[in-house]
Amino acid sequence: MLFRADAGPRPAVGDPGDTDPPPAVLVEDVTVHYGAVHALDRASLTLAPGRVCGLVGMNGSGKSTLFKTVMGLVRPDSGRVEIDGLSPQQARRRGVVGYVPQSEDVDWAFPVSVRDVVMMGRYGRQNLVRRATAADRAAVDEALERVELTALADRQIGALSGGQRKRAFVARGIAQQASVLLLDEPFAGVDKRSEATISRLLRELAADPDAPRTVLVSTHDLHGLPQLCDEAVLLMRKVLMHGPPETVLRPEPLALAFGLDVLSDHRGPDPADDREDGR
Amino acid sequence: MTVWEWLAEPWSYDFMIRATVTTVVAAALCALLSCWLVLIGWSLMGDAVSHAVLPGVVLAYVVGAPFALGALIFGLIAVTLIGAVRSTSRVKEDAAIGIVFTTLFALGLVLISVTPSQTDLNHILFGNLLGVGDEDVLQVLVLAVLAGAILLVKRRDLTLFAFDPTHAHAIGLSPRRLSALLLGLLALTSVVALQAVGVVLVVAMLIIPGATAYLLTDRFGRMLLISPIIAVACSVIGIVASFWLDASSGAMVVLTQGIVYALVHLFAPRRGLISTASARRRRTRATAAATAGVGTATQPLR
Ligand SMILES: Nc1ncnc2c1ncn2[C@@H]1O[C@H](COP(=O)(O)OP(=O)(O)OP(=O)(O)O)[C@@H](O)[C@H]1O
Ligand SMILES: [Mg+2]
Numbered sequence: 001m002l003f004r005a006d007a008g009p010r011p012a013v014g015d016p017g018d019t020d021p022p023p024a025v026l027v028e029d030v031t032v033h034y035g036a037v038h039a040l041d042r043a044s045l046t047l048a049p050g051r052v053c054g055l056v057g058m059n060g061s062g063k064s065t066l067f068k069t070v071m072g073l074v075r076p077d078s079g080r081v082e083i084d085g086l087s088p089q090q091a092r093r094r095g096v097v098g099y100v101p102q103s104e105d106v107d108w109a110f111p112v113s114v115r116d117v118v119m120m121g122r123y124g125r126q127n128l129v130r131r132a133t134a135a136d137r138a139a140v141d142e143a144l145e146r147v148e149l150t151a152l153a154d155r156q157i158g159a160l161s162g163g164q165r166k167r168a169f170v171a172r173g174i175a176q177q178a179s180v181l182l183l184d185e186p187f188a189g190v191d192k193r194s195e196a197t198i199s200r201l202l203r204e205l206a207a208d209p210d211a212p213r214t215v216l217v218s219t220h221d222l223h224g225l226p227q228l229c230d231e232a233v234l235l236m237r238k239v240l241m242h243g244p245p246e247t248v249l250r251p252e253p254l255a256l257a258f259g260l261d262v263l264s265d266h267r268g269p270d271p272a273d274d275r276e277d278g279r
Numbered sequence: 280m281t282v283w284e285w286l287a288e289p290w291s292y293d294f295m296i297r298a299t300v301t302t303v304v305a306a307a308l309c310a311l312l313s314c315w316l317v318l319i320g321w322s323l324m325g326d327a328v329s330h331a332v333l334p335g336v337v338l339a340y341v342v343g344a345p346f347a348l349g350a351l352i353f354g355l356i357a358v359t360l361i362g363a364v365r366s367t368s369r370v371k372e373d374a375a376i377g378i379v380f381t382t383l384f385a386l387g388l389v390l391i392s393v394t395p396s397q398t399d400l401n402h403i404l405f406g407n408l409l410g411v412g413d414e415d416v417l418q419v420l421v422l423a424v425l426a427g428a429i430l431l432v433k434r435r436d437l438t439l440f441a442f443d444p445t446h447a448h449a450i451g452l453s454p455r456r457l458s459a460l461l462l463g464l465l466a467l468t469s470v471v472a473l474q475a476v477g478v479v480l481v482v483a484m485l486i487i488p489g490a491t492a493y494l495l496t497d498r499f500g501r502m503l504l505i506s507p508i509i510a511v512a513c514s515v516i517g518i519v520a521s522f523w524l525d526a527s528s529g530a531m532v533v534l535t536q537g538i539v540y541a542l543v544h545l546f547a548p549r550r551g552l553i554s555t556a557s558a559r560r561r562r563t564r565a566t567a568a569a570t571a572g573v574g575t576a577t578q579p580l581r
Contacts, residue, residue, distance in 0.1 A: 092450065093451040099445060110499075112499055117442075129433075129435065176450065
């Protein structure tokens with residue numbers, strides 16, 4: 001699983017373990033500029049279905065840009081993006097990609113309830129006026145149940161705690177039946193307990209035998225990474241490293257991505273006490 | 280004179296009925312649209328487009344085309360120019376909006392001043408409710424029903440666009456098309472409303488009712504009901520008042536809306552200044568009583 005992005009082109013489907021299904025997320029040699037700013041430089045990333053992948057890198061390393069590229073919000077100068085073997089546009093039409101926005105991108109005073117927000121996940125499957133059917137309502141109830149927000153469903157979205165707000169948006173992705181979930185810094189401003197709850201929820205969603213989801217999470221919490229992820233990506237305009245969290249979180253790669261001073265702060269968690277069952 | 284007579288007498292005149300129908304319809308449409316404008320933060324955009332349609336309306340008058348067509352074209356020009364000014368210079372959006380709409384508005388004023396038959400055209404600026412003819416009423420009705428129907432059919436998409444355009448994009452909708460739709464409807468609505476209150480005051484009807492409703496509810500669906508109800512009530516009250524005070528009708532309607540906003544701002548059940556202040560007083564007292572200083576009820580941060 002461990003490889004360096006600059007080790008030359010890789011075949012699209014060739015990672016050990018996944019032979020038949022197309023990768024859930026394929027980013028190949030993607031370069032993105034914002035005017036003069038070089039945000040991504042030939043970044044490549046392949047994720048197999050049902051994996052949870054943590055995206056780490058310092059501020060401005062291109063994490064949000066990578067998300068935007070996968071969603072087709074930013075058009076890369078060069079390179080290729082595929083989701084479940086589909087072009088980003090086809091994937092969007094089919095509602096394959098669910099997105100949990102960064103907190104500062106949301107107007108928390110907007111007059112919608114938690115249930116309204118989750119129902120927005122269903123819009124892609126509804127008729128012109130987005131009239132909710134019984135199936136839509138059932139899917140929304142189920143999603144709320146799954147993230148344990150049923151009791152708060154009729155609250156205004158801003159009347160939730162930071163962790164609950166994140167779960168509400170995850171519920172929207174569940175109701176959408178998205179098979180790829182993108183979460184941009186879901187743990188910012190969330191306490192350790194809520195973070196653990198969200199991590200557990202994401203792991204369950206990925207491991208769901210009926211509908212395995214692929215989860216890509218950007219985070220600055222290196223210590224929580226091994227509990228959350230099957231694999232981790234170190235980003236610094238390009239993908240510096242992609243592999244199991246314990247490997248990526250060793251001091252040397254981190255120093256590469258964050259600058260040398262990180263060696264004294266983040267020694268990386270001890271892999272021995274962070275393993276979960278079944279991995 | 281009884282209150283009933285006081286209310287009823289204005290309707291014995293045909294011109295008053297036409298004026299009221301026009302105002303009520305325009306106010307209701309503006310009020311619907313204002314719910315989205317207020318939430319997206321497009322109030323200034325409403326100001327801009329409603330002013331920028333002026334040259335379009337004047338030119339339409341000159342060549343004998345429908346006002347709505349001229350307004351749509353110039354609404355579009357305004358939006359395009361605003362985008363261009365912002366993205367090709369370091370000027371921020373509010374300045375870009377200010378530059379473009381005042382310039383277009385000035386162009387409209389120049390066109391009015393050089394076009395013969397000035398009396399008619401000055402009504403575009405301040406409205407001329409009492410001179411509304413039957414064809415005007417018909418035009419307002421047709422445009423308002425059209426714009427209102429599109430707004431209601433597309434209401435959930437527009438709300439999604441207002442709340443989370445990224446998600447709209449992610450599920451295959453086009454935020455760009457939705458924003459274009461909203462701006463087009465804004466131009467159309469401006470034409471409808473300028474018959475009633477004139478170009479200068481349209482923006483009030485595009486902001487005040489939505490803002491008032493926003494203070495009264497946490498549900499967007501209810502905003503879409505409360506906002507037009509308030510606007511329609513204010514229209515009727517404003518017109519009756521203007522009849523008896525012999526005051527400008529459009530201005531009276533807007534003044535009524537402003538007063539209602541002020542009342543709601545002060546006295547709204549949960550968000551009004553009075554009720555939040557007394558809730559704070561209650562909390563302070565409760566905190567003072569609980570000498571240990573624990574167990575203070577906290578409200579969710581917003
Ligand atoms: N809209 C934009 N216009 C111009 N430059 C941008 C834009 N968005 C991002 N950038 C630049 O692109 C680079 C990558 O930004 P990006 O937001 O992807 O970083 P990030 O890894 O998400 O950072 P953070 O951890 O702070 O969220 C940065 O240098 C940023 O300044
Ligand atoms: Mg970011």
